[in-house]
Amino acid sequence: QFCDIASGWLVSVGGLASYIVPRVDVQVSATVQSRPFAGSNFPGIASQSLAANWLVFNSQVIPALGRPLSGGSQSTFVNVVEPGTLYGDRINQVDLRVSKILRFSGRRLNVGFDVFNLFNTNAVYQYSQTYVGSGATWLQPSSLVTARFAKLSMQFDF
Numbered sequence: 001q002f003c004d005i006a007s008g009w010l011v012s013v014g015g016l017a018s019y020i021v022p023r024v025d026v027q028v029s030a031t032v033q034s035r036p037f038a039g040s041n042f043p044g045i046a047s048q049s050l051a052a053n054w055l056v057f058n059s060q061v062i063p064a065l066g067r068p069l070s071g072g073s074q075s076t077f078v079n080v081v082e083p084g085t086l087y088g089d090r091i092n093q094v095d096l097r098v099s100k101i102l103r104f105s106g107r108r109l110n111v112g113f114d115v116f117n118l119f120n121t122n123a124v125y126q127y128s129q130t131y132v133g134s135g136a137t138w139l140q141p142s143s144l145v146t147a148r149f150a151k152l153s154m155q156f157d158f
Contacts, residue, residue, distance in 0.1 A: 010036040010048070010087075025101040027110070030094060037088030037124075050086040052131040052138055053077040080131065089123040091145060099153075108157040113150065120148040 018029035038048065057075045058068050069076055099112030126143035 027099045029097045032094050034092045049084050051079045051129045052081040053129050054080050054131045091123045094118040110155040112153045115150050117148045121145055
């Protein structure tokens, strides 16, 4: 049923801007990214979209197939959501850097402060895609975008 898989455009946008403020020698830069949910095995369409992997046992398969599962398996997973139709959160993130440039004796010291995930987005990176019983844990987040954090850095050019 899901042999011909096609999805619409999944647009990724990214950018980097950097500017050195004259006279005070302060560098300000930002990175912006907006990308679709990557799935568990990017870039395939089937694995980029979300699934509902239903655990099916031999007792449920025999009436439909007229035979047990091959290889002596007692159970298997069947995806009940059409691939390419259900996607996770879009990941939007902004990183910011401010650094002071100190020049002396033909050398340069760059003291910086970085803030990653500036707006503290909490998009989901990974979902539980197993559908068992009532489906209570299906699409439950198992991993989120790393929370906002900061870093101090120093670079000496000689």
